[in-house]
Amino acid sequence: MPDESAATFHAVTFRFAAPRDADTIRAIEFEAGLRFASVGMTGIADAPPMALEIVERKIAAREIIVAIDAAAICAGFVMFEPQPTRIYVQELDVLTSHAGRRIGAALIGEVARIAHARQLTQLVLSTYRDVPWNAPYYRRLGFRDIDTADLDAALIARRDAHIARGLDESKRVFMRRDLE
Template sequence: MPSASSVTFRFAAPSDANAIRAIEFEAGQRFASVGLTGIADAPPMDIERVENKIAAREIIVAVDADADADATRVGFVMFEPQPTRIYIQELDVLTSHAGCRIGAALIEQVAQHALDRQLTQLILSTYREVPWNAPYYRRLGFRDIEPADLDAHLIERRDAHIARGLDESKRVFMRRDLA
């Protein structure tokens, strides 16, 4: 188990691309335990997408200085800045590092990035009942957005999820207002 002081955070570099994909794939395996085998069986993101997000400075990685040289990157958050908020697209932490508050710290990194850009909210979409999804985000200060309160951008994102085969009846959009 890493110590809190051994994990640092930074914007992803081009050399992090394959590690990010490996973290995503490994973290996705947890979904098989809650019957979401489609996520567990999914391949990782395309390398070009990861490289583009890295170039745009839209991925922050968690690095464990105590881990061996091949496993230093232990988590990441990928996000999309929008005019008044940041949309969190993905948050993954290796299961070997789960429970160490790395995910919470990654969210705080994005919150600080948003505040630095004078953005007022974090938004995400996640599974309503998966313990490390909506219940976890609620503990981090996010609250559900009612379907009637979705703006045009979030409705478009929901429609894209449906087009990809996600069951939106099991998902929820959430927001956290920033001070």
């Protein structure tokens, strides 16, 4: 589990986000969103980052982990929401300048360690089915698709909230990774 001493991974350390990280997290999210223009999803590419208040609330709740590289640059983050039997991974973003270093995989590993420490059995997320750095990426990390018929009430509510925000759920998929 990340702490101020931080875990190390290929000259990258992981720790819970601090208030000083809020603007950087928003900038990373914005930069990551720009990639969606390359797959014709300009609505995402043009979207503003999360509201500062949301980021600050998640930081205060210790629900964002950041990846800090050897040059002290915040290279990525994962934002998550603990639930009764699992952790919902809300967002995972890594700077394009740091892509290909397995930082995203390591951030998911940090969330899995938190889940294990809390005796939670699963990681769950929702993502775009056909975007290469979305569902295909998560499948390589051990996530598998959840059939729509198998969505529980909490995931159905989340899907409904996505629809209310204007997301096209026909292009999205819920996924899970069972933890040992």
